[in-house]
Amino acid sequence: MGAKGEYYPSKLIGKVLKIFCISNFVFDMVSFHRLLVVYPWTQRFFDSFGNLSSPSAILGNPKVKAHGKKVLTSFGDAIKNMDNLKTTFAKLSELHCDKLHVDPENFKLLGNVMVIILATHFGKEFTPEVQAAWQKLVSAVAIALAHKYH
Amino acid sequence: MRIPGALGGVGASEVPRSRPPPRSPTWSCRLFTVYPSTKVYFPHLSSCQDATQLLSHGQRMLAAVGAAVQHMDHLRAALSPLADLHALVLRVDPANFPLLIQCFHVVLASHLQDEFTVEMQAAWDKFLTGVAVVLTEKYR
Numbered sequence: 598m599g600a601k602g603e604y605y606p607s608k609l610i611g612k613v614l615k616i617f618c619i620s621n622f623v624f625d626m627v628s629f630h631r632l633l634v635v636y637p638w639t640q641r642f643f644d645s646f647g648n649l650s651s652p653s654a655i656l657g658n659p660k661v662k663a664h665g666k667k668v669l670t671s672f673g674d675a676i677k678n679m680d681n682l683k684t685t686f687a688k689l690s691e692l693h694c695d696k697l698h699v700d701p702e703n704f705k706l707l708g709n710v711m712v713i714i715l716a717t718h719f720g721k722e723f724t725p726e727v728q729a730a731w732q733k734l735v736s737a738v739a740i741a742l743a744h745k746y747h
Numbered sequence: 748m749r750i751p752g753a754l755g756g757v758g759a760s761e762v763p764r765s766r767p768p769p770r771s772p773t774w775s776c777r778l779f780t781v782y783p784s785t786k787v788y789f790p791h792l793s794s795c796q797d798a799t800q801l802l803s804h805g806q807r808m809l810a811a812v813g814a815a816v817q818h819m820d821h822l823r824a825a826l827s828p829l830a831d832l833h834a835l836v837l838r839v840d841p842a843n844f845p846l847l848i849q850c851f852h853v854v855l856a857s858h859l860q861d862e863f864t865v866e867m868q869a870a871w872d873k874f875l876t877g878v879a880v881v882l883t884e885k886y887r
Contacts, residue, residue, distance in 0.1 A: 631865045635868050635869040635872055709852075713849075713856045716853040716856035717857070720857050725777040728777065728850075732849075
């Protein structure tokens with residue numbers, strides 16, 4: 598149980614995290630690419646990224662890949678600071694509100710896409726309990742990222 | 748409504764048939780485990796312990812999805828009785844449909860793995876969102 602009463606089944610998250618780190622799974626680019634294709638309106642924030650005209654263009658876009666890596670690094674911070682997400686993401690939250698003007702709904706979309714990608718990778722091992730743990734985490738990250746919006 | 752006709756290159760009606768569906772009551776139990784608040788609509792099913800009932804419920808929902816796939820271009824007409832049921836009897840809060848859709852995606856993804864491509868996800872998401880819109884549009 599976290600200091601503020603949050604509960605994250607960290608063993609369930611840790612198990613999946615360890616497995617996909619060891620397997621060198623290209624999680625970062627894949628999840629961001631999937632977000633931009635499945636929910637094409639999310640491309641509105643990336644006019645400067647160049648060619649996003651098709652799924653293959655998005656997959657091959659180096660800026661998409663770079664941004665995906667950035668997002669996943671931040672997500673790694675979330676996993677290390679599960680009991681303190683609002684503080685961890687305070688500056689990022691301000692950035693997304695004041696400079697990037699990102700609708701917080703997009704954080705939920707990306708979180709759900711990440712969960713689906715985990716499911717494609719882990720198959721039967723992605724049990725309801727594991728999914729529940731990850732959904733809780735991505736939801737908490739989305740809330741933390743929206744926390745400083747005004 | 749324009750939906751990629753083959754739902755991502757594989758006919759959606761083929762998806763349950765080309766791979767034997769998991770025998771466990773996966774879908775319903777997953778919904779209740781991941782989103783416990785959804786149990787309020789199923790007090791008779793909420794324990795995940797009665798596999799037969801859960802399987803039956805999951806199969807009923809999957810059959811409805813299958814029927815919707817067969818009538819993809821006439822969803823309103825095809826789903827009208829179900830829309831009436833949801834509006835007048837079940838009255839499931841519309842906010843729950845995205846939760847069910849997410850679980851459906853995860854079951855497909857964990858079952859199909861690499862075959863659950865980004866194009867397939869996009870098609871299924873568009874289709875299921877359309878179904879949810881039709882099922883809730885008679886609410887008021």
